[in-house]
Every structure is written in structure tokens, then in C-alpha cells.
Amino acid sequence: MDWLTTVDHKKIAILYLLAGGLFFGIGGIEAVLIRLQLIKPMNDFVSAQTFNELITMHGTTMIFLGVMPVIFALMNAVIPLQIGARDVAFPFLNSLGFWTFLFGGILLNLSWIMGGAPDAGWTAYTPLSTTTYSTTHGVDFYTVGLQIAGLGTLIGGINFLATIITMRAPGMSFMRMPMFTWTSFITSAMILFAFPAITVGLVLLSFDRILGANFFEVANGGNPVLWQHIFWIFGHPEVYILILPAFGVISEVIPTFARKRLFGYSSMVFATILIAFLGFMVWAHHMFTTGLGPVANALFSIATMLIAVPTGIKIFNWLFTMWGGQIRFTSPNLFAIGFIPTFVMGGVTGVMLASAPADFQFHDTYFVVAHFHYVIVGGLVSGLLSGLHYWWPKMFGRMLNESLGKLSFWFFIIGFHLTFFVQHFLGLMGMQRRVFTYLPNQGFDTLNMVSTIGAILMGIGILFFLINAIVTATKPKGVADDPWEDGRTLEWAIPSPPPEYNFKQIPLVRGIDALWKEKMAGNKGMTPAEPLGPIHMPSPTILPFVMSVGIFIAGLGFMFSKEQFSNSFMSLIFNNWIVVIIGLLITFGSMLLRSLYDDHGWHIEVDELDEEGVKA
Amino acid sequence: MMKRWQAVKRLLPLLAVFSLLLAGCGREDLSALRPQGPVAEGQYDLMKLSITIMIVVLIIVFAIAVYVLIKFRRKKGQTDVPEQVEGNFKLEILWTVIPLILVFILAVPTVQKIFAFGDDHYNEKGSVQVKVTSHQYWWEFEYPQYGVKTAQELMMPTGKNIAFELKTADVLHSFWVPSLSGKMDTNPDGTINRFSFSTDKEGVYRGKCAELCGPSHGLMEFKVKAVSPDAFDKWVTAMKAPAVLPKDQALAETFKKSCLSCHAVGDQGGPVAPNLTGIGSRESVAGILLNEGQDGGKPVKENLKTWLEDPQAVKPGNKMPAPKDLGLTDEQIDGIADYLANYKLNY
Numbered sequence A: 001m002d003w004l005t006t007v008d009h010k011k012i013a014i015l016y017l018l019a020g021g022l023f024f025g026i027g028g029i030e031a032v033l034i035r036l037q038l039i040k041p042m043n044d045f046v047s048a049q050t051f052n053e054l055i056t057m058h059g060t061t062m063i064f065l066g067v068m069p070v071i072f073a074l075m076n077a078v079i080p081l082q083i084g085a086r087d088v089a090f091p092f093l094n095s096l097g098f099w100t101f102l103f104g105g106i107l108l109n110l111s112w113i114m115g116g117a118p119d120a121g122w123t124a125y126t127p128l129s130t131t132t133y134s135t136t137h138g139v140d141f142y143t144v145g146l147q148i149a150g151l152g153t154l155i156g157g158i159n160f161l162a163t164i165i166t167m168r169a170p171g172m173s174f175m176r177m178p179m180f181t182w183t184s185f186i187t188s189a190m191i192l193f194a195f196p197a198i199t200v201g202l203v204l205l206s207f208d209r210i211l212g213a214n215f216f217e218v219a220n221g222g223n224p225v226l227w228q229h230i231f232w233i234f235g236h237p238e239v240y241i242l243i244l245p246a247f248g249v250i251s252e253v254i255p256t257f258a259r260k261r262l263f264g265y266s267s268m269v270f271a272t273i274l275i276a277f278l279g280f281m282v283w284a285h286h287m288f289t290t291g292l293g294p295v296a297n298a299l300f301s302i303a304t305m306l307i308a309v310p311t312g313i314k315i316f317n318w319l320f321t322m323w324g325g326q327i328r329f330t331s332p333n334l335f336a337i338g339f340i341p342t343f344v345m346g347g348v349t350g351v352m353l354a355s356a357p358a359d360f361q362f363h364d365t366y367f368v369v370a371h372f373h374y375v376i377v378g379g380l381v382s383g384l385l386s387g388l389h390y391w392w393p394k395m396f397g398r399m400l401n402e403s404l405g406k407l408s409f410w411f412f413i414i415g416f417h418l419t420f421f422v423q424h425f426l427g428l429m430g431m432q433r434r435v436f437t438y439l440p441n442q443g444f445d446t447l448n449m450v451s452t453i454g455a456i457l458m459g460i461g462i463l464f465f466l467i468n469a470i471v472t473a474t475k476p477k478g479v480a481d482d483p484w485e486d487g488r489t490l491e492w493a494i495p496s497p498p499p500e501y502n503f504k505q506i507p508l509v510r511g512i513d514a515l516w517k518e519k520m521a522g523n524k525g526m527t528p529a530e531p532l533g534p535i536h537m538p539s540p541t542i543l544p545f546v547m548s549v550g551i552f553i554a555g556l557g558f559m560f561s562k563e564q565f566s567n568s569f570m571s572l573i574f575n576n577w578i579v580v581i582i583g584l585l586i587t588f589g590s591m592l593l594r595s596l597y598d599d600h601g602w603h604i605e606v607d608e609l610d611e612e613g614v615k616a
Numbered sequence B: 001m002m003k004r005w006q007a008v009k010r011l012l013p014l015l016a017v018f019s020l021l022l023a024g025c026g027r028e029d030l031s032a033l034r035p036q037g038p039v040a041e042g043q044y045d046l047m048k049l050s051i052t053i054m055i056v057v058l059i060i061v062f063a064i065a066v067y068v069l070i071k072f073r074r075k076k077g078q079t080d081v082p083e084q085v086e087g088n089f090k091l092e093i094l095w096t097v098i099p100l101i102l103v104f105i106l107a108v109p110t111v112q113k114i115f116a117f118g119d120d121h122y123n124e125k126g127s128v129q130v131k132v133t134s135h136q137y138w139w140e141f142e143y144p145q146y147g148v149k150t151a152q153e154l155m156m157p158t159g160k161n162i163a164f165e166l167k168t169a170d171v172l173h174s175f176w177v178p179s180l181s182g183k184m185d186t187n188p189d190g191t192i193n194r195f196s197f198s199t200d201k202e203g204v205y206r207g208k209c210a211e212l213c214g215p216s217h218g219l220m221e222f223k224v225k226a227v228s229p230d231a232f233d234k235w236v237t238a239m240k241a242p243a244v245l246p247k248d249q250a251l252a253e254t255f256k257k258s259c260l261s262c263h264a265v266g267d268q269g270g271p272v273a274p275n276l277t278g279i280g281s282r283e284s285v286a287g288i289l290l291n292e293g294q295d296g297g298k299p300v301k302e303n304l305k306t307w308l309e310d311p312q313a314v315k316p317g318n319k320m321p322a323p324k325d326l327g328l329t330d331e332q333i334d335g336i337a338d339y340l341a342n343y344k345l346n347y
């Protein structure tokens, strides 16, 4: 119950982590099934239809439901601490964002048991995704589920923008903000601009499918290329939304374990902003073969190649952060160090893809599958694993086991390269992507087998991480405030895990890497910026949960509003929009309740602070 | 300009090494790394250039990384604090400018090729026009200049520019013959694409659909057969000859009733399904059941029977009804398979 009503950002972080773990697990199982099907030519482990559902759900789950919440988990756990705040700007919204996200994700995955998962690819290109060619409810689950989950993401993004703009501790100017906060800030801004685009697309597509509109229906004058533009105007920024926080993690972990400040801080900030900007300018590089014409292809080619420049700046800055430092090979740092070459490899194939005439060969082949997994798995997932190992003690008050951490690193990284390196060659040798099988003797057989074996190794690596988390959970809490000993930023100045109000007194920030600066000046901790006083806390509330349940019910009702049920009661309540109305009533009722009932929260008094201040 | 060529020249030896390495990869009739025509060659050149540049970048980054990781590991008992370096303006400018130069080296030929391949040769004299129409899950090739239509197997004369006009009859597909050229999407009316390629080498090349189009997307393959211009002309003539029907009258009736409602042979039948004229001399049945002569190939008749016995088992989700469901007996199916297997064209 406590967990359903919490508005504490640290608990919401854990909720996000659990949800992300769940969906990541589902997506991972789907990935392994895909790879098992492809282990040999003309395999019949799963049917063609099931395979398409698997790749669609794998891609959709991983992008929208697997890594997104883990990013949000880290952002929730770390940002308020890093900027010296007691919570996020809107704790109620924070909880609402999580629950809508979770219920959207659950709705999407219900498709597996409610008659057909989406099967048109995670990109859901029309007309394949229209009712003419995709006749189950699969794509409806996709459009409705993602709209609900996207709502949560948008709410979360706005909340972080507001938090970072308004709640920084005294002295924490923008140019003193830790890199993870910076990249999260830019990511949130990108969410603000990109998610409305996909929402519009999903609304239009669901209107086509459920209400018989004709935005994409060719026979009635709709345009399928329009969907591609809408999708990629969101879709390309989305991959930067995902990767920027990972950049942030790396920029925190490497300085800590090299005992040096981040090399070229201001160029890092500048590069992040530039990447975000260019990220919005290059969507059509997913559409070179659509036939946009040479002028568009040339412009988008060059714009895409330019992204290499800010990315290169980041890579070299990381390398030179380590230069002259004292590197420790802890498990978070292993993942961070593994990130660099892997991400560089994904990056260089990105530049290759940017060359439009060559992309005519690469596009929609395993070369592309290899490229984006190098970026998303080798880059993003390594980054997230690094961040999780790094901040685990802060989040849970317990250190992850280092040996298990290293074991999972080695399995993960070796498995990863085995899986995806060979796929570059498969693509160049003529293997298209999204194929449920392939004919023998085309030179694909051995490489596919290698790839599948790699995937299994990678899975084992992730299992070791899970075991690590479980084993650790049984140990008692209580690690030091600064368990890595070389923590540089504010979160390491308070107990692990932090008390619910984070900072007893908001600290005064005197430079970049605020805590490190105090340590070097010989101080024990941060200097407070305010006298000790009662702390105002928001009250827990069940309303966000109830509101999300309402949206969930309305979504299901909308999806099945045209369904022919054999049961007359079901027909009655679905076909007359009664379910939709009930769902919306629940949601709007909760909103009304929230506006009418004034909740002023509560206070933690000074004497309580003193008691709690003694570490448990 | 001078500078650029200097840089390119320095890359040349590496380029040579990589092209040797890569050329070992894949089948001649399938791999983008073994181009058999000028378009694919041009694209391959770009690939080699970009791979070379990228490998240079990788080598530099890896070298620095390895050096740093070995040299600057924390030693036992080290407690002094390393110097906290803020950054280095010159270095940071350096690694902004170098990538810019590398991007420039790649961007120039990229743009050149984009415009070269973007040229529309469709109405040029000497081009062979082919209208490609993609269907779930088969390919139709129409030659408007010659008034013939075929399916699953694109015939092309060597040494001539084949100019395509691509469209789809249902969902999006993508037309791809890796060893001859990169892919191009087949869109519905309104966004129809044109492009062209050619080859001087006779042979059978493998083509694929590269855009997810439903359950059998992975099986939506086709063959490209490059023959001498002479043979091509003979093929056109043979295609235009009146249809050959089964000798057995009763079988001919069954064939007409059950098959020609969708398929066509010669001047008879309909356009809903693949044209079957001369199917006995094609390299495959349904694009994926390889016939004798292709590696792993089986006799045509056997493949035809496999298909006719259960089309869904060969290509899940395809639109052909099973002949048994149309009331054909095993003998009739065998008879039709026999007839089609022997329906050959002379060219």
C-alpha cells in the first residue's frame, strides 16, 4: 500500500526500476526466442506470424518500456540529490507519470493473451498496420498502450525540466550542474518536443483503425509516407533521448574512478546541446530508400554525418579524463570503459549509414540491426548497467557484489560482441532484417549460429546481475555516505539510502563537483545554505494510481468499442462506450477530488530531524 | 581540394587491403560486397571509403584507450590526488576539426553519387523499361515497350540500362538485388519511385524484399536473370507466343477454371496472381523453391507439387487457395505440375 501511494522520488525510482526490469526481462526473452528461431536456416521453432509479433513486441518493449523506465529510475533516484533538492517539483505528477506509464505498458503486453500481439514492426509502417492488413487487435494494443505509456513519459519529462530549472541548491548555477543532470535536462527537453509528435501519429492511426478515418488508407487518399515522417520525427530524437542519459552516467562514473574532474566540461555541455539539436534534424535518414529525391537525401546525409562531430568531442573528452588519472576497475567503471569502444563502433557505422547511396545497400538489413544494437545495447544498456552498479549503494544502502558484477560484465560484453559484430557481415552479404527464416547455403548459416550463441551468453550476463541484486537485497543496509570514496557530486554528501527529505539543510554549492571541492578544502561535508528548520513534505496519495486505472479502463473500452462479442452484456457495455465512460469518469473524478480537496502536506519538525539524522 | 586528395591518398593502401578482405565475403550473386554492375560498384566504393575512414578512427580511439587504461591504472598505495585538469582548448578544437575533415572527405563523393544515382533514365533511348509491382508475397515485372509481363523472375539483357518504375499493389515492399544495386521502396500511387541498374555479366542474381510486409516477408524473394541481348529478344518473342495449354482436354478445362481465374499464361487468364508463362524454365518456384541448377535445387516438377499441395506451408499468409480446396484431385495436381514443368520457353 505504501508503494501505491508514495510520492517520494526515491521510492518512485525503485518502482520505475522494478517496472523496467520486468519489461526488460520480457523484451529479453523475446530477443532470445527470435535468436533461437534464427539459429539455423528454415527453422520452424516459431511460426512466421509469431515471429513478426516477437520482433514487433521486442522492439516496442525495449524502446518504450524496457530502457525508458530504467533511465527514469536513475533520473528520479539521482537528479534531486545531485542538485541539492528535497524532491522533484511536482511529486504528485511524478507518481502519476509512473502509473500511467506502467498501465500503458501492461495494456500493450496484454495483447499476448488477448488475441494477437502487434505484428507490423515497432515502426508500425502503414498500410501494413492498418485494419486491412493487420486484422487482429494487435496494432490497437500498440497505439492505445503507447499513448498511455507516452503520457507518463511526457509527464515525467516536464517534471524534470521544472525540477532542474527551479530547484537547484544555492550556488548550483547551470554551468556547475553535474553532467548526468545536464544530459537528463536535455533529454527531458527532447521528450517535450518529440513525444507530442508520436502521440499525434498514434491518435491518427487509432482513428484510422477504430473510427474508420483515412489518414493513411491509400484507397481513400491517405498517405503512407506521412506516417513514416511522423514516426521518425519522433523516432530519431527518441534514440538520443535514450542515449543522452547514458552519456551522463559515463560522465559521472569515469571521473569518479579516475579521480579526476571531467575533461572539457563546457564542451561536453555544448556537445550535448548540439546532439539534441541535430537529433531533430535528421529523421529522414531512416527514409532514404523511400524516394525523397536527391536534394533531400543529400541534405539529410550531411546533417547526419555532422552528428559525428559532437559525439567525437565526447569520446575524446572521456579518454582524456582518464589520462593522468588513477583508474580503478570497479564494476561500474568496467561497464563505463566497455561503453566507450562499443559506442564508438556503433557511432562509426552510423556515419557509414549516413551516406545515402551506400545506405541503399545497408538499409533494412542486418547491418542496421547490428548498428543500432551497438548503440542501444552496447551503448545505452552498458551505460545503464554502469549507472545502476554505481548508484545502487545510494539507492538501496547496500553495495552490489563486485565479483558478481565483474562476472556479469564479462559475460555481457563478450556475448554482446559475438551477437552483433557478425551481423554487420550478414547484412552486407544480403540478409534482410525482420525475416523469420532464410534459405540455406547463402553464407548466412554459421554467422547466425554464432550470433545466437552470443545472445545466450549475454542473457547469462544479465542473469548474473539479477542474482547480484537478489543476493544483495538479503544483506543488511548501511553503507557509508560515500561508498566509492571518490564521490564528487552532492548525492554522496548524504546518507545511503538518503532520508526521505534528502538534505537536512540545503547545501551551499561552491563549484563544479561540489562535494569534491569541499573534500579538497579539507571540510567534512557540505556547508549548509540554510538554518535547521521544519521540512515541508507532500502527503502520499492513491489518486495517481486510481487515475491511471481509469485511463487504462477507458483505453481498453475504446479498443473494443467496435468488437462483435458473443456475450450480449459485453457488447452492451463496450459497443455503447459505457466502458470508456466509466474509465474517464474514474480519471476525471479523481482529478476533481484532487482539486477540491486541499492537501497542505505535513512537516518534519526539527527535533525529529535530529533523531533521524543519526544513521539507522 | 589539394588537402583532401592528400588525405585520400594516404588512405589508399588501407582501402586496398579492406577491399581484398571484404571481397571474400558472401556469394557473387547475392552479396553487396561483390558488386556485379556499375551501380552496386559505385555503392561499394563508397562503402570502402567509409569503412576505411571509420577504421582509422577506431584505431586511433582504441590506441588511446588502451594506452590510458594501461598507463593510468591506480597502483597499490597510491594516495596522492591527480591534477584536476579543466580541459585543453587546443586539444578540444583539434578533435572538433579532425572529424569535420573526415566528414567532408566522405560527404563529397556521397553527394556526387546521390545525384548520379538520382538521375531518371526511364524515358532515355536505349533503356529497357520495367514496371515492377510488388504484391504480398510476389513480384510482377512488366515490359511496356515489349508488351510482356512475367513474375518472380526478372529477365534483363546485359549491357543495357534497365530503368525501373516501382509500385506496390498492397503494402510497402522494397526491391533489392544486392549484387546489382541497393534497394528502393515500392510505394503506392502518388509516391512512385524510379531508378535503374545494369550489368555486363550474364548470370542469375538473387533479389529480396527488404521491407516488412507480413508473415512471409522473409520468403518474398525473386531472381534476376541477365542474358545476352539476343537471348533477351528471343525470350520476348517466346513470351508473346500464344498460350500453351495442357494437351489433355479435361485437364486443360480444370486448369482454366481453377487456375486461370487468377493466373495468366500467354494471352489467357488474369493478372491477380503471378504470370505462369514458361514457368518450366524459371530458376525457382514461388521465388524460394529453387529448381535444379540453383544450389540445393530440386526438379521443377517436384517443387511445383510441393507448392500445389499446400501453398500455405511454403509461404504462410499468401493469397493462393490450396488446389485441393478448389476440388482438384491428386492426379489433377500431378498433371498440372507436369504440364507446368514442361512449359518451357526457347531462348
Ligand code: HEM
Binding pocket: A028, A031, A032, A034, A035, A055, A056, A058, A059, A060, A062, A063, A066, A067, A121, A122, A123, A369, A373, A376, A377, A381, A419, A432, A433, A434, A435, A455, A458, A459
Ligand atoms: C539480448 C539482447 C538482444 C538481442 C539478442 C536482440 C536481438 C534482436 C533481433 C534478432 C532483432 C530482430 C532483427 C530483425 O530481424 O529485424 C532485434 C530487433 C530489435 N531490437 Fe533487439 N536484441 C536485444 C536487445 C535489445 C535492446 C536492449 C533493445 C533496445 C533497448 C533492442 C531494440 C531492438 C529494436 C528497436 C529492434 C527492431 C524491431 C523491429 O524491427 O521492429 N534490442 N533485436
Ligand SMILES: [Cu+2]
Binding pocket: B172, B173, B174, B209, B210, B211, B212, B213, B214, B216, B217, B218, B220
Ligand atoms: Cu516484403
